[in-house]
Amino acid sequence: MQPEIYEHIAEYIASEATGKVPEQVRQHVENWLKQSLENQKEFELLKKSWDLSGELPATKPDVNAAWLKVSSRVSTSEKTLKKNQTAQKDFKVHSTATKKATSWFYMRAASIVFLIALGVASWLFVQSNAWLKLQNENIATTSGQTKTVTLADGTKVKLNSNSSLYYPKAFEGNTRKVLLEGEAYFDVSTDTSKPFTIHTGEVETTVLGTVFNLRYFKDESFTELLLEEGKVAFTAAGKEEIVLPGEVVQFSESTEKISKQKNSNPNILAWQTGELKFNETPINELINTLQRYYHTEFTLDNSANLDCSYTGTFNQNTLEEVLEIMQLSSSFTFKKQGNKILVTGQLCPE
Incomplete structure (x- = not known):
């Protein structure tokens, strides 16, 4: 304002x-x-x-x-x-x-x-994000679509589905600022004189030249970053966390807390590789992964479905194909209703 x-x-x-x-x-x-x-x-x-x-x-x-x-x-x-x-x-x-x-x-x-x-800190974030939207170019993806864009400084950004990136035609001054809504994989061109900053909700991620995955969807109410190369300053709610390769950092909007740990999720980059891996993975965790990967919502009619695990690998499969393969070892049926999946019966392998 x-x-x-x-x-x-x-x-x-x-x-x-x-x-x-x-x-x-x-x-x-x-x-x-x-x-x-x-x-x-x-x-x-x-x-x-x-x-x-x-x-x-x-x-x-x-x-x-x-x-x-x-x-x-x-x-x-x-x-x-x-x-x-x-x-x-x-x-x-x-x-x-x-x-x-x-x-x-x-x-x-x-x-x-x-x-x-x-509330000036959060207010300034909201306003700076709105300003970035108004002043910059925009590239967006729809459901099931990915896109790659090369920015003026040589930075390469691959957008996941249902995502938007706002960026300038040319980076002026002593900073490089962009705005992300959704998920993207960044390979940032090194320029020690111009820090590269990504705005996502209430979070600022600042780098000089790194490779990382950044995710922020408004309906999830959190921002998550996985760093593969380099070093990142992850700032939210007045706190800064330095992230090193192999670490995942997450900011929760509900608790306003930052958490950081070594990455143990083999599917965090599945949207890029197309491969989903499950090794004795609890069913509730598997469902969360499928919801995240396919941007859909599951409804289970039987709480007992959560009391087991699943092992299997899927490569470039549709959601329907994944569920059909799982049906080979379990007795459940599923029905797709718009962006929701209704599961009836036992997901646990027999």
């Missing part, structure tokens, strides 16, 4: 209470709301913070003065926030009615800006 939109939103919400929103302000805010669902959600959050701060006095707010006051506080610390909260309490007790009307507006406008300031 560009800084001036804060002012428009503050004036919009304040004026809306009186039923007299300036037409120019209304157009600015409504045009911004139409741009994305994320903007609409953010507006509702800001409006709720305004509503929670209490009733607006029936006086015309000095929006310009209020904005000048609160905009200077966007980067203040939590200590400053607490100090202002204390001032608000004192103000309620001691101020006159006239001063209260104006100061009340200040405090309410400040609550909006402080709310944004407290």
Whole structure:
């Protein structure tokens, strides 16, 4: 969000209470709301913070003065926030009615800006991602499709299905930035003077010249990286993890934690090799792998299906072929319904 939109939103919400929103302000805010669902959600959050701060006095707010006051506080610390909260309490007790009307507006406008300031790290990620989308070229894949693109610096990127990459025609300045939604395999051209940064959700991955696989699908709520060559700085939630070859690092959006370990998953690059390997693999883990590889969802009608393991190798097979091969040693049936697979019976080998 560009800084001036804060002012428009503050004036919009304040004026809306009186039923007299300036037409120019209304157009600015409504045009911004139409741009994305994320903007609409953010507006509702800001409006709720305004509503929670209490009733607006029936006086015309000095929006310009209020904005000048609160905009200077966007980067203040939590200590400053607490100090202002204390001032608000004192103000309620001691101020006159006239001063209260104006100061009340200040405090309410400040609550909006402080709310944004407290979440500034995640907010900046969202906004920088949106900016990358608007400013850059885009290559995308559909279900079952992969694509390879060579970027201006010689970096090669192979996209998995249902993925998008946003990148510039030429890398200018002292950085190389791209945005990934989905999964891709990167072979980054070495340039020690220009770090290569990939934005994925709330994560930044920075390298100089490496080979790695990076995965981020919004519906999975995590970002995962497998490093094959070189060294990577993986940053999320204000923490940085250095990743070495053979390691897998993952950031969970729900817990906001980073975990790192040696890779033990033989199928993490199956989307590239076309080969799935299972060696006494628990059925629930096998199902998760098939869901990830084929971008589908399984529904099992019998919980006992999870109490066993499976051994087998599949090479360039469709999902239907994999299940038909598994049926040779198990007594189950399956039915495909759109992007879902309904499994009936026992998946465990007999």
